[in-house]
Amino acid sequence: MFGLPRTLYNDDHELFRESVRAFIEKEITPHNAEWEKNKMVSRESWKKLGENGFLGIQAPEEYGGMGINDFRFTAILIEELGLSGCSGPAIGYPLHSDIVMPYLLHYATQGAKEKYLPKMISGEYIGAVAMTEPGAGSDLQGIRTSAEDMGDHYVVNGSKTFITNGYLSDVVVVAVKTEQKRSSKAISLLLVDKDMAGFKKGVPFEKVGLHAQDTCELFFDNVKVPKENVLGKVGEGFKYLMTELAQERLVVALAAVALGEYMLKSTIEYVKERKAFEKSISEFQNTRFKLAEMMAALEQGRIYSDHLVMLHNEGKLDSAMASAAKYNMTELQCKVADECVQLHGGYGYMWEYGVARAYADARVQRIYAGTNEIMKELIARKILK
Ligand SMILES: Cc1cc2nc3c(=O)[nH]c(=O)nc-3n(C[C@H](O)[C@H](O)[C@H](O)COP(=O)(O)OP(=O)(O)OC[C@H]3O[C@@H](n4cnc5c(N)ncnc54)[C@H](O)[C@@H]3O)c2cc1C
Known part of the structure; x- marks a missing residue:
């Protein structure tokens, strides 16, 4: 900016x-x-x-x-x-x-x-990807959705929750247990198709934010999945998830910086227009300092993200780096959201204002794609190795 x-x-x-x-x-x-x-x-x-x-x-x-x-x-x-x-x-x-x-x-x-x-x-x-279940989110090895080997196909039973793109989904990457034990080797990935008998969707959830997102539950009742729809090797699903989650976390981090910039830009325009005590609220030192702090932090975030994009392009982005980016940038996004609402006063709490929506939408960024506490665990694992 x-x-x-x-x-x-x-x-x-x-x-x-x-x-x-x-x-x-x-x-x-x-x-x-x-x-x-x-x-x-x-x-x-x-x-x-x-x-x-x-x-x-x-x-x-x-x-x-x-x-x-x-x-x-x-x-x-x-x-x-x-x-x-x-x-x-x-x-x-x-x-x-x-x-x-x-x-x-x-x-x-x-x-x-x-x-x-x-x-x-x-x-x-x-497309959608379904890992989370009512009883297991952060603790992926605790999932219970089962896939029983029937020779030329698997039979899937269980349910998933909070699935992004879920209601409209036509093909879903589903994490299943191919062995009923607690082990990373028990998890496999299957492709479930909207036309498979026994696959049902819930209605979109009433969420705090992200209202244009059809997040919902998915249900599997004796769903026959042909072996052609197995992703990679049986028992390697956890490894594939851990590999692919690095790009997912980078994607979340990139969206976080851009949404932060969107909020700051809207707020700069707003404070120039709004008057209090017979002057523009942009003249108050608090407003000026808050805008300056956000600008400085977002610029830093932007250049940091650019660096990670290039690292990823070179195949050098590892899980801890992606986790740090997701953690850092989503915390920043939420901080910016809060400050921007404050600078809008009551209008910042009204849905018709972009900044109000962006505030509500921001909160989940610290929760999905692995909570920020899990991100810190992954970073710590690398530091302490
Ligand atoms: C809008 C939305 C969209 C989503 N989209 C998808 C999707 O497309 N696909 C999908 O599979 N999932 C999706 N999720 C699910 C999301 O990834 C999970 O909600 C998230 O991983 C947390 O799991 P949980 O909700 O079960 O919370 P829990 O795992 O129960 O965590 C509760 C709290 O405990 C903390 N905690 C848990 N374990 C630890 C630990 N070891 N150390 C420290 N703290 C810990 C967490 O950080 C959190 O603060 C979505 C969620 C939402 C809200």
Whole structure:
């Protein structure tokens, strides 16, 4: 926001940014309030993203992707979605492209790749990942959803909760127990399809924020899943989750910085307009210092995130680094949210103000993708190794 040079982006990236920004202004921002009322984005919006190549930027061209092996393009999409302040879409679309799709790209059978990837890239199919259960969130090894080996297929029983994109989901990466014991080797990943008998969805939850997000429960009642839908090797699911969660945490961190910048920008505009004691509230030292503190912290966050994007591009981002980014940037986002609401006074508490929505939407960033306490555990594990 100071205009500190961002050395990681070249002209191609900036051109891409312009097209993303124009798309968001036309196809996302005007619909967000309606999507919040509907508790989900429209299916049509997914297809429009697909038509423009914004789903699966890094997916190979053979499946309809853009085949761009450069995470910077993905980072731009996440950043621009965050800067729009539309948090529901800013979380749901990247979850599909950058969190769910990598599981298929890295571990799915050829048959499953051919069946699902083209539809996910076009926006016809929406993806979700289901780890959390009513009885197990942070403690992933405590999950109970079972998959029984029946020879040529598995039979899945159990339930998942708090699943992002859940209500609209067409294909779900589901973490299951292939052995009923407490061990990382007992967890496997399966692809469950919306058309499989016995797979049901709950209604979208009434959440504190992220109202345009169709977070819901998923139920599995004797669901027959063909072995072709197993991701990678049976018993390796926990390892795959730990590997892929690094990118998920980076995605959350990038969205956090951009949403923080969105709130600060809205607040700068607001304090210049609002008057108290016959002067602009931007003239009070408290306002000026708060804005300066937030600006300084967000600039630091932006440059730190840029560095992590480049590290990830080089394949050097490890679990502890991603955890530190998620922890750092989401704590900052929530701090900025609180200060920005305060500077708006009562208006900051009114839903029609972007900053009020952004405040409500921010809180969960410290909870999902691994709570920030779990992030600190992962960082500590590396330090103390
Ligand atoms: C809006 C939303 C969207 C979500 N999307 C998804 C999704 O798409 N897919 C999915 O699988 N899940 C999703 N989740 C679930 C989310 O990842 C979990 O809520 C989260 O991992 C925490 O699990 P829990 O809710 O069971 O809390 P718990 O694990 O019960 O934790 C409760 C508290 O205990 C603390 N705690 C737990 N263990 C430790 C420990 N070892 N050390 C210190 N403190 C600890 C936690 O940090 C937390 O403060 C979503 C959640 C929400 C709210």
